[in-house]
Amino acid sequence: MNLPKRTVRLLLAATVLASTATLVVGYVEAERTSDRVTGSPAVEQAFRTGARSPVVPPRAAMTVVATDSNAFVSDERAAPRAQAELVAFAPDGRVYYYENDHTRYWDVDPVPGTEATVEFVFADHLDPEDCDGSVCTRNGVERVNLTTGERTEVFSRVTPGKHSTRWHDVDRIDGDRLLVADIARDRVFVVNTTTELVTWEWDARAAFDVASGGPYPDDWTHLNDVEFVTVDGREAVMVSLRNQDQVVFVALDGGLLEGWTLGSDGDHGTLYEQHNPDYVPAERGGPALLVADSENGRVVEYRREDGRWVESWTWSDERLRWPRDADRLPNGHTLVTDSNGDRVIEVDREGEVVWTASIGFPYEAERLGTGDESAGGESAAALGLPDRRFDPATASLPARVAAVLPPTVVNAVAYLFPRWVGLHEGVALVALTAGALRWATLEYRWSDRRLSIDSPVRIERR
Numbered sequence: 001m002n003l004p005k006r007t008v009r010l011l012l013a014a015t016v017l018a019s020t021a022t023l024v025v026g027y028v029e030a031e032r033t034s035d036r037v038t039g040s041p042a043v044e045q046a047f048r049t050g051a052r053s054p055v056v057p058p059r060a061a062m063t064v065v066a067t068d069s070n071a072f073v074s075d076e077r078a079a080p081r082a083q084a085e086l087v088a089f090a091p092d093g094r095v096y097y098y099e100n101d102h103t104r105y106w107d108v109d110p111v112p113g114t115e116a117t118v119e120f121v122f123a124d125h126l127d128p129e130d131c132d133g134s135v136c137t138r139n140g141v142e143r144v145n146l147t148t149g150e151r152t153e154v155f156s157r158v159t160p161g162k163h164s165t166r167w168h169d170v171d172r173i174d175g176d177r178l179l180v181a182d183i184a185r186d187r188v189f190v191v192n193t194t195t196e197l198v199t200w201e202w203d204a205r206a207a208f209d210v211a212s213g214g215p216y217p218d219d220w221t222h223l224n225d226v227e228f229v230t231v232d233g234r235e236a237v238m239v240s241l242r243n244q245d246q247v248v249f250v251a252l253d254g255g256l257l258e259g260w261t262l263g264s265d266g267d268h269g270t271l272y273e274q275h276n277p278d279y280v281p282a283e284r285g286g287p288a289l290l291v292a293d294s295e296n297g298r299v300v301e302y303r304r305e306d307g308r309w310v311e312s313w314t315w316s317d318e319r320l321r322w323p324r325d326a327d328r329l330p331n332g333h334t335l336v337t338d339s340n341g342d343r344v345i346e347v348d349r350e351g352e353v354v355w356t357a358s359i360g361f362p363y364e365a366e367r368l369g370t371g372d373e374s375a376g377g378e379s380a381a382a383l384g385l386p387d388r389r390f391d392p393a394t395a396s397l398p399a400r401v402a403a404v405l406p407p408t409v410v411n412a413v414a415y416l417f418p419r420w421v422g423l424h425e426g427v428a429l430v431a432l433t434a435g436a437l438r439w440a441t442l443e444y445r446w447s448d449r450r451l452s453i454d455s456p457v458r459i460e461r462r
Helices: 005-033 041-048 397-404 407-416 423-446
Strands: 063-067 086-089 095-099 104-110 117-125 136-145 151-160 170-172 177-182 187-192 197-203 223-231 234-241 246-251 275-280 288-293 298-305 308-315 323-328 334-338 343-347 353-358 362-367
Touching: 005 423, 063 104, 063 117, 104 170, 104 362, 117 170, 170 223, 177 223, 177 234, 187 223, 223 275, 234 275, 288 323, 288 334, 298 323, 323 362, 334 362, 343 362
Parallel strands: 275 323
Antiparallel strands: 063 086, 063 362, 086 095, 104 117, 117 136, 136 151, 170 177, 177 187, 187 197, 223 234, 234 246, 275 288, 288 298, 298 308, 323 334, 334 343, 343 353
């Protein structure tokens, strides 16, 4: 059916205007409600001035959040440390501690025997003159007393490059030793911080072919998490190999524990580029693994049954986009870091969200006083937690659209666009672009100024 030009123009104009209005309202609303901590001067100012107004709902204990600044959103050439932040929310909801001195913040761990001291992993992109004219990154661990602000650098190393060379996780074994997830060299190592000597090392090439995972050597394993565990009475190191879609257990002699690997390369039904798995031991209802199954947009738990991993619990909602951390708390709740959802949430035993902190692009969160990560929590099976799965049929139109797209596409769009662009704004942006291009194409076709193929063209020689 051919519609009159006037009708087509009115329909396209309405599409452009409605889409533009949606984008404007989304941006203004995000600014008005400060729907993120990252890049929000008001949050930093609240801390610097000692303001006691709450910025998140109250909770029983302090919550510490490390954020991963987005290179595609911030201009790192002008302000390389403008967006990444370490934020601590007091039990009453106010900002208790704040800093944004590093390019990236990653793992955060409470220091045993203290009430408000944490160790965190940082990455700083260095200037070319500090890297022999190339690009390099200082990766390290720093300790900070959140009450006094006293800071101590624990350990650091410089690695070449930046995008796939930033350490994501370091775990303390004891007073002198750190377990390091060396993403730059696809290895795990133990370092004595007193002598600075490496006392143990496992290279992923000892167990995996370089044809697996990502491109070798640029971002082959994306080794993003380590944890020192005890499995069947044996000490081992749990390792998350994101690009191989696997969590493996490495014996101290360097071999993989047979039958304990969760997932396999390309088996996206089990894990899909996961982050931050937590081991729950037998005495707490395990062995179990609580995993932020990032590209699958869910938090999932697997439990050992008859010598194999069986999915025992999963949680997702309409907004969950690229979770990268999940901790089981002693009260049975689950603390979830939703990176592309720009929030940290607490999910109760019934699967309901009972606490939310809106914060831009968070990587990891810790609830102080509950143990390191999931150390104080029980397995979903022991707690009898019910599954909660996002149902696209009952969701909003943008969420239904996102549900039919490949997860990598949805997460790439969320990563590339500014943080205030959510699902509604993303659909509006697509509609605006398509509508404007269609309108321009039709106006060109209707124009009398087009050059006809049969029109004589005279070229004057000079």
